[in-house]
Amino acid sequence: xxxxxxxxxxxxxxxxxxxxxxxxxxxxxxxxxxxxxxxxxxxxxxxxxxxxxxxxxxxxxxxxxxxxxxxxxxxxxxxxxxxxxxxxxxxxxxxxxxxxxxxxxxxxxxxxxxx
Amino acid sequence: xxxxxxxxxxxxxxxxxxxxxxxxxxxxxxxxxxxxxxxxxxxxxxxxxxxxxxxxxxxxxxxxxxxxxxxxxxxxxxxxxxxxxxxxxxxxxxxxxxxxxxxxxxxxxxxxxx
Numbered sequence: 653x654x655x656x657x658x659x660x661x662x663x664x665x666x667x668x669x670x671x672x673x674x675x676x677x678x679x680x681x682x683x684x685x686x687x688x689x690x691x692x693x694x695x696x697x698x699x700x701x702x703x704x705x706x707x708x709x710x711x712x713x714x715x716x717x718x719x720x721x722x723x724x725x726x727x728x729x730x731x732x733x734x735x736x737x738x739x740x741x742x743x744x745x746x747x748x749x750x751x752x753x754x755x756x757x758x759x760x761x762x763x764x765x766x767x
Numbered sequence: 768x769x770x771x772x773x774x775x776x777x778x779x780x781x782x783x784x785x786x787x788x789x790x791x792x793x794x795x796x797x798x799x800x801x802x803x804x805x806x807x808x809x810x811x812x813x814x815x816x817x818x819x820x821x822x823x824x825x826x827x828x829x830x831x832x833x834x835x836x837x838x839x840x841x842x843x844x845x846x847x848x849x850x851x852x853x854x855x856x857x858x859x860x861x862x863x864x865x866x867x868x869x870x871x872x873x874x875x876x877x878x879x880x881x
Contacts, residue, residue: 694874695873696872759808
């Protein structure tokens with residue numbers, strides 16, 4: 653089983669739609685959670701960190717469910733410019749050890765927003 | 768401007784040659800990382816370093832080598848021992864402070880070996 657799993661998509665949605673991406677992680681020692689965005693042939697860019705209480709940044713909302721080991725990203729009012737691959741990312745280190753900052757990246761979910 | 772630079776953007780080499788990819792950051796980050804990404808696949812960790820003069824192997828270190836002589840620089844050498852070197856190579860850095868372990872990426876180097 654992969655440490656971080658995402659539905660690869662692609663998700664094809666019309667402009668203005670609301671779309672949700674899900675991600676599951678297998679290691680309960682996971683400490684920090686992020687969503688990154690990667691445009692075609694470009695580097696990943698940090699979209700937002702994910703906090704236990706959930707957090708929102710404009711049209712983007714991230715949720716974390718530690719009990720179910722599940723992370724989600726909701727995009728409201730999709731824009732053409734939202735078309736990209738969204739990477740679910742987890743920082744894992746065993747309790748009691750030092751954090752090396754290693755991140756585990758999911759394979760990404762591709763979103764295509766159509767006019 | 769603060770950021771991470773990688774050079775060159777595109778690199779072409781003949782099989783059997785070693786090649787060194789540059790990564791420099793002026794963000795004063797302690798940790799630096801090298802990943803490779805193959806088409807349609809996720810990022811895989813090659814090497815990482817949390818402090819100058821120290822580094823650790825990632826998940827796919829075979830055929831690669833690194834050095835960390837300065838905090839700002841973390842060059843990656845792709846040796847002739849790497850079986851499938853053609854890939855998109857990404858360098859990242861992280862502040863490793865408090866609970867902030869997010870990584871910031873350079874623009875990447877596309878290496879093609881023929």
